[in-house]
Amino acid sequence: MQVLRFDQLVNRSPQIEELCKCMICLEIFIDPMCCESCENHFCQTCLTTWSQNQSARSCPVCNKLKEKQGQRILKNMLNDLDVYCCYKQNGCLGILKYSEYFFHIKSCQFKQVKCEYEGCNIDILLKDKDQHDNTCPFKLLQCKWCQQEIWRKQLEQHELNECLQRKVQCGKCSSEVPILMMQNHVDTCPENIYKCQLCLSDIKLKDLELHNKNECPQVIIKCSGCQEQLKRISMILHMQSCQFVEIECENCQQQIQRKDLKDHTIAKCFKTLKQIITDQQRQIKGLFTFCEELSQQVNLLSQLQQQIKFSKHFKHKDIEVIKDGKIAQLNLNENKKFDRLIAIKNSKNKPIEIEFLHISDLNVCVGITQRQNIFNPKDYSKHNHQSYLFCANGIVYIDENKEENGKKKNFGFVIGQKLELVYNDQFVSIKNCTTQQYLKYNISYEYFDKDDIELYPVLCLRSNFDKARIVN
Structure with a gap:
């Protein structure tokens, strides 16, 4: 049961004690209730506890009880009281208003609490709970081998000496194996030495299969010529005399059985050799043909990659690209x-030939601009748009020249006239191949870094049915 003692008052006085004392616990009221009969006040909890011990709910003073809330003036007086935290002896230096007190003590960092782990009976301050949690010997921690939960004080001993899932190193192959499985591992360890049952040699388990297949002299094997079965140690001598073993001719590299070797004359040898040479020549010729075909395909692919065409990706979504990008x-x-x-x-430096097939708006144009303008066109009548554009109506938008930007020049084009656009890092030029009108401008990098900007050749369409094609 919560109690607020008078010795916790910052400014204690007899008058306050007389006005604020519960008639049951004789300490400061907590949630005061009033008896209508005698108008005495009591703590709500004190009054409830008192009544539970009586045959009937009654007032401790007048024995008649009709409860009502404590008087407002008393509650206001209580709310103005300054009190020390009940955990002052533990180090809390807080001075609190009565109205804040009960909220504070619920979470006061100097409150003593019991360790939450079963088996640990230590009382700790709330502020030290995390620190204690990191060292409490009764906290359950998970074994890194078996994942079983073990008290912290027993975990080290368990992991080092008791856990049957702990891994230990095999003394032969250095593999780490759970101790529970060590005996099975020892029986099958690849570094174990076994005696070959045929030749009695000491062989590691990992080499046993290879030994039986290629090395053991007592293993029965079959002659590649006559198919007779003999021990490997006897087969060596047998192979040196077997008439059915194939031997390679030193001249023509043909495989010939030993019994037929005497009939393999010089004439036959050279005939075979000639056939081999003919076959190799045929293979070389076929290889040359393949290389020529491959070279043609590479050249064709290179030409396709170098073709001038409209991009299918770097464009406004309304523009349709057809005829293989042309x-x-x-x-x-x-x-x-x-x-x-x-x-x-x-x-760069490669001429682009363009012809307009339909023009609905004379502001259609050809030129170069930086990449971001393709997706977000700027107001080209203003300066610093980093573009060089030439319109059908003769207006040019030139970034380097404020005087000429947006002005009409002696240039223009109509449907069916071929235009030739050339550009590089230094200049851009455009020519009307029909009228021979020609414009050329040096590219200025006054307002932007040359290394940060890449200029793209572009076409600008504005109105429905505008259409152009690349001629070359």
């Missing part, structure tokens, strides 16, 4: 006019 077009259900860019696959 034609780009807009074919939409609605006609919204705005810049839609598509990159052209090409290497």
Whole structure:
């Protein structure tokens, strides 16, 4: 039962004791209740405990009890009291309002608690619980071998000497094996020495199969020529005289049985040798043919990779690429006019020949721009857009020149006219092959780092049915 003693008051006085004393526990009220008959106050818990010991629920003072909540003025007085924590003797220096006190003591770090582990009867301060948890000898920890839960104080002994699942090292092969399985391992350890039952040699278990197959002199084997079965030690002598054993001719490398070797004349040998040479020549010729075909395929693949075509990935989603990447077009259900860019696959200094098959908006253009503009076109009428674009209506958007950016030049193109675009790191040029109009601009890196920017050749379509093709 909770008790708040008068000696916990910061400012103790007889007047406070007289006003705030429970008539049962004689300490400070906790959740005061009032008797309507005599108007005396009691702790709620004290009154409940008192009544349980009586034949009928009654007031300890007047024996008549009709309970009601304590007077508000008393509760206000209690809430203004400053009290020390009941765990002050354990080190808590808190000075608390009455209204905060009961919340505080529930979690006060200086409260004494019992260790939660069975077998450990130590009282510890709440603040030291984690530290004690790391050292408590009665905490159950898991054995690293068998996963059984063992008291901390017994774990080391268990893991080192008692656990039947603990691994120990085999003295022969150095493998780590659970001690429970060690006897089975010893019987099958690959480093164990066994005696061969035929030749009585000492052989490691891991080498026994190889010994029986290739080395044991007492193993019965079959002659590759006459098929007679003999011990390996006898087979060596037998093979040196067996007439059915095949021997390789030193000249033609043909395999010939010993009994037929005397009939293998020089003429036969050279005839066989000639046939071998002919077969090898045929194989070499076939290899040359294969190499030529492979070279043609590589060249064809290289040509396909170097073809100039529209990119299927670096483009606006509305642009459709057809005819093996040679034609780009807009074919939409609605006609919204705005810049839609598509990159052209090409290497620097290689001319790109372009022809417009349909133009609905004279702001369609050809040129070069940085990669991010392909997906997020900028306002090219403003400066620092890092683009060099040439429109059908003659307007050019040139990043390096504020004076010419967005101005109309002596250049333009219509449907059916072939354009030739050339670019590298130093310049970009465009030529109308029909009218011979020509523009060239040096590329400026004044406002951006040359190493950080990669310029792409692009085509810009704006309106429904705009369409262009790559000629070369």
